[in-house]
Amino acid sequence: MAKRYHGRVRREAPCVRRAPDRMHYPGRVVRNAELAEALFQLAESHPPGELRLVFLRAAYAVFDHPRELDGARRLPDTVPLEALPTLSMLRGCRTGDALAAATQRLAGPHRLHASPAREGFLSAAEVEAGLASAGTPDVGRLRGAVHWHTRASDGAVALETMARACQRRGAAWAVVADHTRGLACVNGLDAEGIELQRRAVETWNRRHGDELRLVQGLEAEILDDGRLDLPRSARSGVLVLAAVHTGLAERRDQTGRLVRAIEEPGVWALAHPQGRLFARRPGIRANWEVVFAAAAAAGVLVEINGFPRRQDLDPTLIGLARAAACRFVLASDAHHPRHLAFDATAVALAARGGAAEAAIVNFEPLDHLASGRPDLDLP
Ligand SMILES: [Zn+2]
Ligand SMILES: [Zn+2]
Structure with missing residues (x-):
């Protein structure tokens, strides 16, 4: 396959x-x-x-x-x-x-x-039909809103505005995941920005934590050799979502790069693993069985990114990840409050790929967020 x-x-x-x-x-x-x-x-x-x-x-x-x-x-x-x-x-x-x-x-x-850049994408009508069909997890039961951006990196609004929008959508917990300042994102957070955001998250939790618990994540850049642009010292206390944003058009095999990133200390999830964009690029080449086996062994979650032009992973690869016993995290990759609804596209993709609700962390309470990962140093 x-x-x-x-x-x-x-x-x-x-x-x-x-x-x-x-x-x-x-x-x-x-x-x-x-x-x-x-x-x-x-x-x-x-x-x-x-x-x-x-x-x-x-x-x-x-x-x-x-x-x-x-x-x-x-x-x-x-x-x-x-x-x-x-x-x-x-x-x-x-x-x-x-x-x-x-x-x-x-x-x-x-x-x-x-075009291979259009293969494996669900049309909006297929997403809607998928959500309405029996056996698809109920979007209304989602507890965690994961992977969204604020204007601290390339999002449109402030942390508190996004958090309130997550709350309105019925989330009980949420993981902000702004970019780090890597090769691909000049607007990303540096050490000072990470610290400022940590304090803003703490302030929110002190005031509104009973209604919505915020967790700081970071969308870190996977460098060419598979290391991250985020120093080890900056990974403690945050959920690291490792993502490839460079070399996406190259046709070389990138299995080694992804496996190295998965094995980096402190990585919580592999974000939009393929790096594909609808009608633009088909995403990177890799031996996905090897990548998913590494993720399952390391307890690293595999992201299903529901941003409609991303739909990353595609349903066939979700099936492969499921066969490798991976666990999943659904992401909206929202850059604006109205994008938070894209987690429904991720639910439709998950259902199409046969990922069960029990294998998806967003349907679980907050204290399951890092279950099986005693190595993650969370507050
Ligand atoms: Zn990204
Ligand atoms: Zn993102």
Whole structure:
């Protein structure tokens, strides 16, 4: 399975994604994910210019629409007018083959092709349907809001504003995770900033700790050799989320870099392990079985990042991590209070990957946060 991620299978044109259960529902029209993929491929089949932009905007509008468009009377307002005839035509296709044929007919001068940077992402409609389906953990039972940013690094608002927003969403505890001042983040916290934030967290807990318990985390940078940009002395008393932000476009194998980071003292979680971004980059290459075995052995949590353009890990890799007996932490990676809702996307991803509620720390009380990790020196 992991091998597939070393050499991704490229599909030949026309290669519009087909829903796996299509054959069982012969009357069903195509899903938003497939429609969006057709529009992305159409966009890329045209040279840079107005037409390409129109199809791209339509693709994102369909991908981000929270309900499947089959049976919908109205198309989303976010679809550009110029793309409406094309979208209506594609939407009329009743099978994957018909959609592929229609896409081929409408294609511009360049070859249609799938992109690995779009593989394994859930459309907004798939996220919503996943959340509503039986067996998916209930978002309302989430207790911990993990991995969000404040304006101390690249977030939009102050710590207290984010904390109040977590509280309004029903969290009982929350882990702020601003960036450290690494190679990739000039706005990150230095030693003084970390200390200032520690005091702000203490102040919050003194005043409001009964309603929402705040814990200081840090999103530390995994350097090229797998060490962290955070000195050992700065790791005590905080939850360290180690994350890769550099070398993401390189096609070399980064197993060693990730394993070294997992084994660094004081690491609590491996944040957005793939470093992928929707329609931009597929993420790093690694032997994920080895990475997840190392995380399970070290008791390091594997993050499922629900920021919609990240969706990191993808469901297939969540399944691999689950098979390796990893435990998970769900993250919104919020940079604004309204992003805190992205932990629902992480819940949908977890469910799609088969991660059980019992393996997800966010559903547990605060005192389980670092269970099995007596080495973590927490206040
Ligand atoms: Zn990050
Ligand atoms: Zn982050």
